[in-house]
Amino acid sequence: MNLETPLTENKINKLKAGDKIYLSGYLYTARDQAHKKLYELIENNKELPINIENAIIYYTGPAPARPGRVIGPCGPTTSYRMDKYTPVLLKMGLKAMIGKGPRSKRVVELIKENKAVYFAATGGAAALLSKRIIDSKVVAYPKLDTEAIRLLKVRDFPLVVINDIYGNDLYDMGKNKYKENKG
């Protein structure tokens, strides 16, 4: 299904774990060090360099772009490392996250409570994914280089819904369906 940003409540209500999505629009990149910095600003009641409300964060640190390219290979990094910083961002209105791998119980609960969504992009498909990014600019923490916060414009960015607002988790569903050793 095609989906465009911003992700309104109406659009998020329709998303179910296991749905294949082609996302178009704008998203931010942020990974470990950027999350740490954002979290410290929030703790000290300081203003953030990006507006979290209704935002989408993609956990990635792209490789450098070859000349003439928008961005270098750009696949997801493992999401659990961001779990400790995510609850406060969800409470501030973060609408979606893109990464790979399961989230903490707390994050999954807050996704449901705050009507947000967690998508997976295919880990290791960085060359393919970079083709769907049509614009990229660093908007905060340029010194972090690959870990800087970028604003990306994407077209038909391929994703799968992992955690929806109904409390479903595709990682659990998928594993339970195909596992042979019960228990």
Place this chain on the structure above:
Amino acid sequence: MRKIDSEIISKNISQAVQTANFSLDIKLLSMLEDAVKKEQSSLGKNILKNLIKNAQIAEQEKIAICQDTGIVVIFIKIGNQIQIQGDLYEAVNRGIKTGYNKGYLRKSVVKDPFNRENTEDNTPAVIYIENVLGDSLEFNILIKGAGSENMSQINMFSPTASKGEIIDFIIDTVQRAGANACPPYIMGIGIGGTFEKAALLSKKALLKEKTEDSSIRIFEKRILKEINKTGIGPAGLGGIVTALDVRILKHPCHIASLPVAVNINCHASRHIKISI
């Protein structure tokens, strides 16, 4: 004595790290193609097809297969008839620096585990040197991403532990890795030696080409079968292909010890072997 200029080593390493980051080896590609046929989950099949497509794009456009272009781990075999003119470590790291810049590869190494300042050239590599007889110089290079490295485990078993207990530990490691380490996995398993030897063997096992010991081959197949019963599947979305291969290396050990190390590699197993 065969003399080798360190500059030649740098040039070869620079080329090799780029090739390894742009091109999946044919053996791995054919494993992925087999996996597409085997996989029952349609989401899983789709992931595997995209991984093959991704590899084709990376190869054609000379861009990295994965943005995590890793820390470089190199196993060097150096013959006793070889004399290197210059510093071998320095030559290898200089090659990596050049290769990572020329190839637009991500610099993922920090100077210090605490202050996290990037070295900005992806050095230093993790280098192991083995002395052999003869006049050969061989570099077995592994590009190791952190997603899979972070999910690796070691366990010091009692010497009376059964193969079943070892399998349980390996399965537990795979379960914990789940979707995090980019399945389907290549599993490197080091059995025996000491604490650090087992870990080193597990890393080396990722580069193992074939198993001659038939009892080990049977054990590898048994482990692979058990891993593929977990249901984790490609990208962890559910399926029957959770690992592509299991590779074991073993070593003599103390009467009281049975170390087992499990080093996971993601599906983008990037490696290259060169001789100079």
